[in-house]
Amino acid sequence: FRLKDPWVTSQVTVADLFSHRSGLPDHAGDLLEDLGHDRAYILSHLRYEPLTPFRASYAYTNFGLTAAAQAVADEKGVPWEKLAADTLYKPAGMNSTSSRFEDYAKAANRARGHVRTGDGTWRPEFLRNPDAQSPAGGVSSTARDMATWLRLQLADGKLDGRQIIDAEALQRTHWPESVARPPNAPAGRTGFYGLGWNVSYDDQGRLRLSHTGAFAQGAHTNVTMLPGEQLGIVVLTNTSPVGVADAVALDFFDIAQTGEISRDWIPLVDALYQQEADASRSKTDYARPPADATPAKDSDTYAGTYESDYYGRARVVADDGALTLELGPKPQTYRLTHYDGDTFSFRTAGENAVGLTGVTFTPDGKSFTVEYLNTEGLGTFTRTGATPR
Incomplete structure (x- = not known):
């Protein structure tokens, strides 16, 4: 367990995490849970979350509290569930x-x-x-x-x-x-x-x-x-x-x-x-593409394997011109619908679903950003391997 700031990591206490004053953003880690990541993965990836001022700001975080409880259980040498x-x-x-x-x-x-x-x-x-x-x-x-x-x-x-x-x-x-x-x-x-x-x-x-x-x-x-x-x-x-x-x-x-x-x-x-x-919910109505929408590139331009330090691996699969986005360790599959240019949309699922959200690829095809995963600037996935031409 680490936080982004090494000094905060060295100072943070169980009380800080139980009272939500560690500086972690609101509901940090919840989206990782939605994608199917387990407790160990989520707690080990809180270090990527941006921090607000330590002990001077409040934001409710399920996984901050979970980290504190897990620390107590680890010290006792038993699983949290048994300790409770x-x-x-x-x-x-x-x-x-x-x-x-x-x-x-x-x-x-x-x-x-x-x-x-x-x-x-x-x-x-x-x-x-x-x-x-x-x-x-x-x-x-x-x-x-x-x-x-x-x-x-x-x-x-x-x-x-x-x-x-x-x-x-x-x-x-x-x-x-x-x-x-x-x-x-x-x-x-x-x-x-x-x-x-x-x-x-x-x-x-x-x-x-x-x-x-x-x-x-x-x-x-x-x-x-x-x-x-x-x-x-x-x-x-x-x-x-x-x-x-x-x-x-x-x-x-x-x-x-x-x-x-x-x-x-x-x-x-x-x-x-x-x-x-x-x-x-998104301020963009992805159900209504603009009348003058720019066509998407060939689907193979977007297909490939991508990586995010925070969310892990993602794949974009092209099949007969249709694009599918795969997220999470299982993985979860989402059909992409074209919106405008290099932007697509899909319907979110899980506890923190927000309806339709956007997926925007860079023109060079090297990365894409998922709008609802990007609240804290962590929702960009970068291509691994060769870039299509």
């Missing part, structure tokens, strides 16, 4: 909880993730294996087990008279570490991030701990606690995020505070998720 079971799940009696996908997959009674289809219905189209980022988002559990976990959190690590987790260590995770959301108005409130928690303070000055988690391929959860009131809720849903899990938690605390729901939270929260989705 031995130190928490088993002692707490959380017998339906696991950090291994295979345990979820073989469970007779399990929820399948649902996504909204084009006709507005919800269907279980995907079965997502999150093992690569298991410490950050790979736990499967039940409402009953999560209620047990809530009780443990609210009782300073104690459960039925037994100290499962050291109280001082657990309290440490609830402290503010990073400024995650600076106030956007003079009367606004700062949002913090602790060691795996959103940390904030309500109108009465009470500590409020929360976290939401989601997979676009069909899961959305929310946990919110007021430790001072010994009150908490976990909401689990088997759909891609539409705001329901967050709205249920907000309703719950409205009722606990005043006896009634203060507003209809679903449209507000759903709009935030929709805003995030819209922001990730």
Whole structure:
């Protein structure tokens, strides 16, 4: 495990990575997971990611947190998944909880993730294996087990008279570490991030701990606690995020505070998720090529094997004039559709899919750039071997 700056590599701690202040960009490594790379590959390639100022900037990174958890497991000499079971799940009696996908997959009674289809219905189209980022988002559990976990959190690590987790260590995770959301108005409130928690303070000055988690391929959860009131809720849903899990938690605390729901939270929260989705989409409408589009070169001009230090090997295959792009270690295959000149498009897939994205080749055929893989400037693949003429 290394980061781009050797000094940061030498200084970064587990706490830095758990509070997302290492300087890694937002969701660094997630696209590698989408392409099928395993945990070892992803963690070893975070060194290519550009860094923002160390301990002075916040960006949520699943694989930053995973790197920290893996470091702890390595020091203990056991896999993270076993460490989580031995130190928490088993002692707490959380017998339906696991950090291994295979345990979820073989469970007779399990929820399948649902996504909204084009006709507005919800269907279980995907079965997502999150093992690569298991410490950050790979736990499967039940409402009953999560209620047990809530009780443990609210009782300073104690459960039925037994100290499962050291109280001082657990309290440490609830402290503010990073400024995650600076106030956007003079009367606004700062949002913090602790060691795996959103940390904030309500109108009465009470500590409020929360976290939401989601997979676009069909899961959305929310946990919110007021430790001072010994009150908490976990909401689990088997759909891609539409705001329901967050709205249920907000309703719950409205009722606990005043006896009634203060507003209809679903449209507000759903709009935030929709805003995030819209922001990730390309500003170019690749479904509508320009009327005066320049023809592409002969398909053999683009065919060949390419390499990226970050994403690994890619191939462009020409077959009867049609082009196919192969990405990832498996590999994954995408049909390229001509857009304009040396630019093509394909429909993205996976957890971080953004619809249609562009693939632009250089005129000399020596390299190409995939738009949605290039957010941090890492999406260019360079030809290996001879260049076609």
